Structures are given as structure tokens and as C-alpha cells.
Amino acid sequence: MKHTYENAVNLIGRFLIAALFLPAGIAKLTGFAGTVGYIQSVGLPSPTAAAVIALVVEIAGGVALIVGYQTRIAAVVLAIFTFFASVFFHAYWAAPADQAFVAQLLFFKNIAVMGGLLVLASAGAGSFSIDGRKAAK
DSSP states (O other): OHHHHHHHHHHHHHHHHHHHHHHHHHHHHHTHHHHHHHHHHTTOSOHHHHHHHHHHHHHHHHHHHHHTSSHHHHHHHHHHHHHHHHHHHOOGGGSOHHHHHHHHHHHHHHHHHHHHHHHHHHHOOOSSSHHHHHHHO
């Protein structure tokens, strides 16, 4: 019973974390020019390549979390991605005073998401996953 509960909660957690990344990646894909422009507006080099990397990481990482495939790797990659996204796009310390509160809120929300991803990287996907099925064989 305990393992069923833990695996079910792990699955729900993976879905909830993926709910942040998968829609964002799809939005970047469908609004690619806007994504490139936004990346360019913060002064990052190679905004087109950065947009491609971002949408691939978010879509592939989100799907990997949902199905539980290479979950530990996906969680670490998403955590690293989230760190850099936080520093470059939610730099509350450099935001105008009227925007600093929201930027700080988003920054620390991302820090919390990184924490969840690192816990997932440590725990793995559990039995209700492709990784779990492979481990059971």
C-alpha cells in the first residue's frame, strides 16, 4: 500500500511539474518569432539557437517527466535550464522598482521548482513510469 501511494504521488508530482514546462515549450514553438525577440531583448547571444534549445528542453523534458523516461536526467536538465532562465529572465535585482516584486516572485517560484526537480532527480520516477518498468525487468 505504501509503495502504491508513493508511486501515485510521484506520478502526480511529475505531471504537475511538467505542466510548467510542456505548455511553455509548445508556446515557444507556436510563437517562435516572439520567443526569439524576447530572448534578444535581454541581450543573450544567438537568440534563435537559444529559442530552439529552450523549446526542445521544455517539450522533451516535460514529456520525459510525464512518461517517466530518463527522469533523473530530465529533472537535472530542467533544473539547470530553470536556473539560467531565472537569472536571465527574472533578474529582480536589476528590474525597475515597479517590476521588481513580480520578478522576485517569479525568480523564487523557479527556485522552488528547481528544488522539486532535484528531489525528483534524487528519488527517480517510481514504478508508474517507463524507468520503473525497465527497473522491474
